[in-house]
Amino acid sequence: MFEQTFKNIDDILHKDAGCGSELDYVEQTSWVLFLKYLDDLEKDKATAAALIGKSYTPIIAPEYQWNTWAAPKDAEGKLDHHTALGGDDLKEFVDHKLFPYLKKFKVDAESADTIEYKIGEIFSELKNRVQSGYNLREVINRIDELRFRTHAEKHEMSHLYEDKIKNMGNAGRNGGEYYTPRPLIKTIVRVVAPEIGQKIYDGAVGSAGFLVEAFEYLKHSKKLTTSDTLTLQKTTFYGKEKKSLAYIIGTMNMILHGIEAPNIVHANTLAINLDDIQDKDRYDVVLANPPFGGKERAEVQQNFPIKTGETASLFLQHFIKILKAGGKAGVVIKNTFLSNTDNASVALRKKLLEECNLHTVLDLPGGTFTGAGVKTVVLFFEKGAPTRKVWFYQLNLARNLGKTNALNEKDLAEFVELQKTFGESENSWSIEAKDIDQSTFDLSAKNPNKKVEAALRKPQEILEEMKVLDDESAEILGRVLELL
Incomplete structure (x- = not known):
């Protein structure tokens, strides 16, 4: 039901002059x-x-509740077309009454860790952006058909919402930065293995994929007590995001997955001076995929x-x-971090x-990251003691990864x-820290266990094979012409 509804809504928004890309479709x-979920x-x-x-x-005043403005019902429980x-x-009400009303929640909320505050921030x-009130009415009617009451309904909806976020990666306007493949995130979370009671942080939160998957992992890690549930809701997940749309999508993604007041801050993580980070600011776990390829100004540096x-x-x-000792x-x-020879890269590898x-x-x-033509590595580390030995694993697949052939959890099982x-x-090997070059700290270790590739053929052999194939092609073509 959810999947078909989302497809129908995309078709409606595609016709609207205010929505030009998948990013707009997801946002709107x-x-x-x-609001329907709320x-x-x-x-x-x-x-x-x-x-x-x-x-x-109720959080929402009567005149702004869904069943008043969006989907008033008649005696039979169907949409009342006379009052809808x-x-x-509809556009006038949404733009000049509903949105201003919801924005005020940010000012009126008791504190930043409430759902009221998050509603205000989002709006x-x-x-x-939907310019036609008629298109907006169609979108509302489609979403009104959805229910988010049972666990199964909420799970299906959150899963498909993730799919919509994934599609943003193919939509331009840097949409790819919002999405890290979920099989990779699940694998990273499983290896890091956070525990209930630890504070988990993503300073480049994007669509909050890491925090959502950490939440799912911890929910199923044990039978939760009331205290555990409260801990997961209030004092476990933290993030920062610089860009407005990513911040909104990430906040809503967490709410739709069941965390009512996500501790996500709309701020530039890199604007924080490292000298200002105190013990109270630190976290037990960091899970992140920071943007690659960006360039920061001198004042940020x-x-x-x-x-x-x-x-x-x-x-x-x-x-x-920002990691605690033992975190x-x-x-x-990017995998070039392992071998770049500039002074900053060498110094950073040494520090790590x-x-x-x-x-x-x-x-x-x-191809792990669809639409991003870069090779990447995942660094797993613990703070507080120097590296003694590094274990490398090179993921070698018998297929090329892409949009229609994406990374899956089975690929990462070994x-x-x-x-x-x-x-x-x-595919795996270890290197002692003492064997790492102490002048460059180069980490681009070559796999010593990889089978030697077959030797390249001599040019003369290739030319001879090409001649044989050409002769065969000429013979076949001659036969065809004789038949015509």
Whole structure:
């Protein structure tokens, strides 16, 4: 049901002059979807309160509730076309009444860790881009058909919302930065293995994929007590995001996955001076895929001891600094980080090896990130002790990765199993820290177990084979011509 509804909504938005790409489709679907989800959430809370003899005061005032403006029902429970707003009236209400009302929640909320505050933040950042009130009415009608009441319904919806975010990666306007392949994120979370009670952080949160998957992992890690549930809701997941749309999508993604007031801040992580980070600011776990290829201005670089314009290298310094002693990390970075010879890269590798135990490097194949033509590695490290030995795993697949042939969890199963014991195989090997070049700290180790490729043929052999094939082709063509 959800999948077909999302496809129908995309078709509607494609016709609207205000929506020009998949990014717009996701953004505009998101705010309508969010308000319907919020309405069902309020109904669930009212029901739960009634069961224990208490009353529930809705967050949203009556005139702005879903069943008043979006989908008023008649006596038979069907859309009441006489009272439902449409066309210019609907657009006027949404743009000049609904959005301003919801924006005020940010000012009126008791604190930043409430769902009221998050509602205000979301609608302060978003705007209704759908220009036709008639198209908006169609979108609302489609979303009104959806239910988010049962666990299965919520799970299906959140899974398909992830698919929509994934499609943003093919949509231009840097959409790819919002999405890290979920099989890779799940694998990173599994290897890092966070525990309930630890504070988990992503300083380049994007669509919040790492935090969402960490939440799913921890939910199923044990039978949760009431205290555990509260801990996961309030004091476990933290993130920062610089870009407005990514921040909104990430916040809504977490809410749609069941975290009502995500601790995500709309801010530039790299604007923080590392000297200002205190013990109280630190985290137990870092999970992140910082943007690669970006360039930062000189004033931003002044916040870091190792000056570089490379965004990912600044993020890595930030992550090392913000980890608690004994803290664990799984960070995606371009594989050129392992071997770049510039002073900043050498200094950063030295810092990583001396201040952290870089125990695992996962080398990923090209095409892992759809639409991004870069090769990446995942660095797994623990802060507080120097590196003694680095275990490398090179993911070699018998197929090329791409949009229609994406990375899956089965591809990474051998890595997960071998990593538990740092086992050696055709695809894995270890290097002692003392054997790493102490002048360059180059980490681009070659796989010593990889089978030697067959020797290249001599040019004369290739030319002779080409001549044989040409002669065969000429013979076949001659026969065809004789038959004509």
